[in-house]
Amino acid sequence: MKPGISKSARDLLAKQPAAELHPSPDLLNGYVEQSLNSTENTKVLTHLSSCADCREVVFLASGAAEEEMQPELLVAAQTGPTLEPVPAATASTHPRAAETAKPQPRNWWKWATPLAALVIVGSTALIERDRIAELFSLPSTEMANVGGTMKVAPATPATQPQALSLSPKQARKVAADRSANDVKLQARVDQSKMAKPAAKAQAGAKEDALRRKMSEAQIASNLQNAGANATAIPPSKPTPLPPSPSASTAVEVTSAAPLVQADNADLAANGVNSAAPNGGNDLTYSAPATIKPQPLAKSSLVANDQAAAGVTTMQLTRHQAANPHWRIGRDGQLERSTGTGTWAQKLDSEEITFHAVTTVGSEVWAGGNGGALFHSSDGGDHFNKVVLSANGLNESGAIVSIHFDTAQQGSVTSDSGATWATTDGGQSWSRQ
Amino acid sequence: MASVPTSRSGQAASAALQAYAAAHYVDSGAEQFGIDVAGLATMLAGVFAQRGADSESEAALEALHLEELVLARTCVAANERAWEIFLTRYRGSMYEAAYKIAHDEASGRALADSLYAALYCLSDDGEVRASKLQYYLGRGSLAGWLRTVLAQEYVNHYRRTRRETSLEAAVEEGKQFAANQVDSRQTDPRLETATAAELAALEVEERYLLAAYFLDRRTLAEIARVLRVHESTVSRKLERASVALRKRIRKRLIAAGMSARQADEAMQDADVRDLQIDVGESLGQERGQPAFYKQSGEAE
Numbered sequence: 001m002k003p004g005i006s007k008s009a010r011d012l013l014a015k016q017p018a019a020e021l022h023p024s025p026d027l028l029n030g031y032v033e034q035s036l037n038s039t040e041n042t043k044v045l046t047h048l049s050s051c052a053d054c055r056e057v058v059f060l061a062s063g064a065a066e067e068e069m070q071p072e073l074l075v076a077a078q079t080g081p082t083l084e085p086v087p088a089a090t091a092s093t094h095p096r097a098a099e100t101a102k103p104q105p106r107n108w109w110k111w112a113t114p115l116a117a118l119v120i121v122g123s124t125a126l127i128e129r130d131r132i133a134e135l136f137s138l139p140s141t142e143m144a145n146v147g148g149t150m151k152v153a154p155a156t157p158a159t160q161p162q163a164l165s166l167s168p169k170q171a172r173k174v175a176a177d178r179s180a181n182d183v184k185l186q187a188r189v190d191q192s193k194m195a196k197p198a199a200k201a202q203a204g205a206k207e208d209a210l211r212r213k214m215s216e217a218q219i220a221s222n223l224q225n226a227g228a229n230a231t232a233i234p235p236s237k238p239t240p241l242p243p244s245p246s247a248s249t250a251v252e253v254t255s256a257a258p259l260v261q262a263d264n265a266d267l268a269a270n271g272v273n274s275a276a277p278n279g280g281n282d283l284t285y286s287a288p289a290t291i292k293p294q295p296l297a298k299s300s301l302v303a304n305d306q307a308a309a310g311v312t313t314m315q316l317t318r319h320q321a322a323n324p325h326w327r328i329g330r331d332g333q334l335e336r337s338t339g340t341g342t343w344a345q346k347l348d349s350e351e352i353t354f355h356a357v358t359t360v361g362s363e364v365w366a367g368g369n370g371g372a373l374f375h376s377s378d379g380g381d382h383f384n385k386v387v388l389s390a391n392g393l394n395e396s397g398a399i400v401s402i403h404f405d406t407a408q409q410g411s412v413t414s415d416s417g418a419t420w421a422t423t424d425g426g427q428s429w430s431r432q
Numbered sequence: 433m434a435s436v437p438t439s440r441s442g443q444a445a446s447a448a449l450q451a452y453a454a455a456h457y458v459d460s461g462a463e464q465f466g467i468d469v470a471g472l473a474t475m476l477a478g479v480f481a482q483r484g485a486d487s488e489s490e491a492a493l494e495a496l497h498l499e500e501l502v503l504a505r506t507c508v509a510a511n512e513r514a515w516e517i518f519l520t521r522y523r524g525s526m527y528e529a530a531y532k533i534a535h536d537e538a539s540g541r542a543l544a545d546s547l548y549a550a551l552y553c554l555s556d557d558g559e560v561r562a563s564k565l566q567y568y569l570g571r572g573s574l575a576g577w578l579r580t581v582l583a584q585e586y587v588n589h590y591r592r593t594r595r596e597t598s599l600e601a602a603v604e605e606g607k608q609f610a611a612n613q614v615d616s617r618q619t620d621p622r623l624e625t626a627t628a629a630e631l632a633a634l635e636v637e638e639r640y641l642l643a644a645y646f647l648d649r650r651t652l653a654e655i656a657r658v659l660r661v662h663e664s665t666v667s668r669k670l671e672r673a674s675v676a677l678r679k680r681i682r683k684r685l686i687a688a689g690m691s692a693r694q695a696d697e698a699m700q701d702a703d704v705r706d707l708q709i710d711v712g713e714s715l716g717q718e719r720g721q722p723a724f725y726k727q728s729g730e731a732e
Contacts (some may be wrong), residue, residue: 010646025580030571032580034660035495040571042636049640053587055648060583062658064532065576332520353516356524400523415523417545 022054023047032062324379326357326364334366336380347374347383358402360410363425367399367412375426388412388420390431395420445473452476452493460498465506465514475505479569501570507551508566522578523548529579533586543586547578623698626684630677638673645670 023031023044030036031044048055325337332353335343347354347366354368364376366383371394374383388395397416404410411421411432419432445453453473457463462472479501480492506514526547531540550564568577631639644650652663652670659666678699685695 024567024569025577025584026567026569026571028584029573029576029580032658033572033576035572037489037491037495045640046636049636049643052643052648053591055640055644055650056587057580057583058658059644059648059650059654060533060586061576061580063654064529064579064583066657328520328524330517330520332516353520355520398519401527413527413541415548417541 022051025057028054028058029061032058032065326359326366326380328354328357332368334368346380350374353398355398355400356402358404360404360407363404363407365402365404365410365412365426367402369398371395371397371399371414373399373402373412386426388414388429390420390429393431395431445470445477448490448493449473449476449480456498460502462502465502465511467502467506472502475502479505482567483569495571497570497573500574501568504565504568504570504574508563522575525575526578526582529575530582533579533583543582543589547582547585620698622685622688622690623681626681626688629684630680633680634673634677638669638677641666641670642673642677 027036027040027044031041031048034041036044048058327335327337327343329335329343329345332355333348334346334354334357336346337343350372352368352370352372354366354372356368357364357366359365362377362379364380364383365373367373371388373386373388373395375386376383395414395416395418397414397418399412400415401413402410403412408425409423410426411419412429413419420429421432422429450469450473453460453476454469457469457472460472462468462475467475476496483492503514503518507518527541527544530544530547531537534540534543547564552563564581568574634642641655644655645652652666656663656666682692682695682699685698686692690698
């Protein structure tokens, strides 16, 4: 419902007499920054409720403050070099200032909702995966103890009957369990197939084929090692992998045994239809030993997500290095950062207090006291001094503002009030 | 060597102020301006004397923007080093804020130049006067204070120039000078009485919200930004205040002898967002119109 009040109420509200004395800018600013005590705050609020002028001042001031707090740096990484605002000295020296700089509660809300949604989706995915893993509760997991070392052994009598020595009763129970599990898994795999894009399924199938080959080779090796002395081991409890929906995670058994890749092999050995997308290889079980996630990038398989993330990071670093940030330091020095967290002073040989710096692509303009204006066309590696001069008049005031729309067209303002404009990248200037 | 402003420097610092000055001397940056601990305490005593009685509380000291306050005071004392720091830190942002407030580069520059002159102790006509920085008392940040002063100057300038607009200019702008229209509607005195009584009973914050939303036509987002709450909170409070106000007025009208139907009819009028409503007669302000800086071509 849209709020509304009667016209008579509105008229009377407008006719409220405003207090004679307006609050000082210091009080109004304290109100905007919420740094007043309760008495002062009530006094200011009472005045604001009846003074349209002061409300106007408060809204204008807070509007300007809001625009100044826009996250320009976030844009910097995407659009190239830009000015990096000088951190206010008070933010580091005064606790109150640091408090003011904290994100506001409403900003929290902006992030809290998607974050909560992400957590819920992630939790659901985990639970779902656990449920699938339960389908493969492995009554047929057999471990072959070979010479005191634990190895993951194939568990399917139908495919590897010679590796196991099960009693007929155990074999029947295993076969029955496996049959039931296969039916359940097939249903889930079908659902999964429908939900995933065909391209992803194809990529997953290719990867699965590779994994299967490796796993089968491993199994064959294990069987050979196990030999006729292999004995059946009681079923072990399934252990789901750490949360990773992709097929990029294998498990590493870190008992006294050597490392064994036990990803797809486990499922294949249990009669799982490994032609399914991902082959269900985000599910696994293993020996009752400590299991930790291991990026598959160690192997020669297709690069996993982490490897891909590494490439992204490298690209970002290169991007940052190619697009330096600029700022004016606290003492008026010109500084450049190339994304490594360190700031290097530029033009430090010039005894100039800089006031403004701006960039357009690789063009850098910096200005300071005494009409000093410098220009670099190579991202700040080399600077040339530019003389602001027109009709015999030279600029001697401090350059306080530089604005360039393009590399060619821009303007410079000095504290004497003069504005100098150029349309040819600084070759010539006109005083306005 | 710079000295602190003399107008208030005669104030004796209390023990609490002296202790505070000693504890925060390093952070204050007073040393670089040649001010010792005693000088800092005296400066603070002057500031709190300016603030008024009962302002020197522990909470006030805790919230004090000491470093910026010291900088402002030393600027007032014409310390060159302080002015260099002030210019480096605030000049750019001051001009930016002026552009954003004026919504126009030329006006913004003029506005910032005017304040700059006032900070440098010079008025537009060159008359020497005290720097405005002496009125910064450290309740909020110095940058915020500069923005507020700019906004205040802008409002003052607008009011002044509006009154100076000549009839010719107004005619050129197309303004029509129609005869005053007498409002023929008869308002029931009981309605006015009930409304006035209920408005007076409103809490301050409710009155502020209603005025900002219905009179100034601020958006929920703007109000929320000033109050630092979520828009939905403002919306909820507004709705609750306006619904409660209507109910209470209706109840008063019924208590004053109206039937329920008569009360509803008396309160029924145009929509609050109806542009034809003229509520700007009182106080000579443009209430009922968009904020003045939005009336230009840059209206949102």
